[in-house]
Amino acid sequence: MNPTAGTVTRTRETKADARRDQLAESALMTLGERGYAKTSLREIAQNSLFSHGVLHYYFDNKIELITYCVRYYKAQCVTRYDEIVATSTTADELRIRFADKLVETLTDEPQMHRLWYDLRTQAMFEVELRQAVLEIDKSLEMMIWRVITRFAELSGAEPTLDAATTYALLDGVFEKALLEHLTDTGTALPTLHTRAWSLLPSLIST
């Protein structure tokens, strides 16, 4: 295994991975628009630069493609609040910026979020999806936990609940806000902001 061969292999792998990522992005776009139930491989291909056959060149089957998409999506969004956590200097600042960011991501990417909830629900039926979904769910939990522990720290307090419960609470609020936002009541965004903002203090105590 000489250096050249190593490089070539790595380049090949990198190229294939890049194409996989590119296809995953087309797939995520389509899935976000149509939902898991109604998205076909041909439709994914139509939203990409390639024909439908290429999907079976890079992925064994549909479920493997979807799983790859879930993991790819995870990498994009799981650091969403890290900058806020790193740069906020007071509890009040973190509290307000977290609520802001929550509203922002709901505004900017409602389709990606409903896709996530769709896939997570599908994992209740399809065992093959479950592991990938549980992994990303865990990483989202840790993402939230970083916010809460930092918020507690800045407040001179401790989180009152464990990471999983804390995540479940906030996730419930966010999922509800998403459904309301998609029905376009117009009130979902400020409501979410208020709820998140009000909720944070009750998640910690001295």
Next chain:
Amino acid sequence: MNPTAGTVTRTRETKADARRDQLAESALMTLGERGYAKTSLREIAQNSLFSHGVLHYYFDNKIELITYCVRYYKAQCVTRYDEIVATSTTADELRIRFADKLVETLTDEPQMHRLWYDLRTQAMFEVELRQAVLEIDKSLEMMIWRVITRFAELSGAEPTLDAATTYALLDGVFEKALLEHLTDTGTALPTLHTRAWSLLPSLIST
């Protein structure tokens, strides 16, 4: 419109409604097993005593059948905690019996619950499902709210959050417990019990 005609008409409507309910039950069974995405009308019919054509005799199309099922399901489960609310005499009793019941319904009907989450998520994509889903979601919210207001009353306190937020929190906890329970970790049930039990007091304050 003589009494006889009225009776006949009512009888006919009642018979048709009874058949619709019967088909809805077969549909709910199938949907709970396979999920919205993978359930076909033929499969629903195979799980009933009838052939697939009969579904279009009683329902205009698939989405109308599903909608009917959602509403039918709602009627079954929306009074689940009312007996507990009516007969509990202390806050502690209500608190423990609510947690018990939560675990019981997760144990007995995991398929109906994952179906509900499936349909609610589908409503994020399909506008035709949305109204029925929002209605049942609202009635679930009221169901929870009856528990919480009674719990507050028995505690000599007031709910701290509005009905919608309270429901969102508990729903988040329950949805997470369901996913964990379906992966069969074995710890989901006691965890749900503990979480619900611990959460109730923080939803009220004097």
Next chain:
DNA sequence: GAGCCCTCTTGACGGCTGTCAAGCACTTCC
């Protein structure tokens, strides 16, 4: 008892699905 209506079955339709084999264009290697 003929005709009608309510229920339900059967069979077919056009269309869409995931999958895969065959082959084309292009690059890389000996």
Next chain:
DNA sequence: GGAAGTGCTTGACAGCCGTCAAGAGGGCTC
């Protein structure tokens, strides 16, 4: 410069889908 291999397209396959028309069976009314 032929050979081998990679990347992608095309077209076909078997099968399932929702939908609906045609009609059978049986109870009802007149």
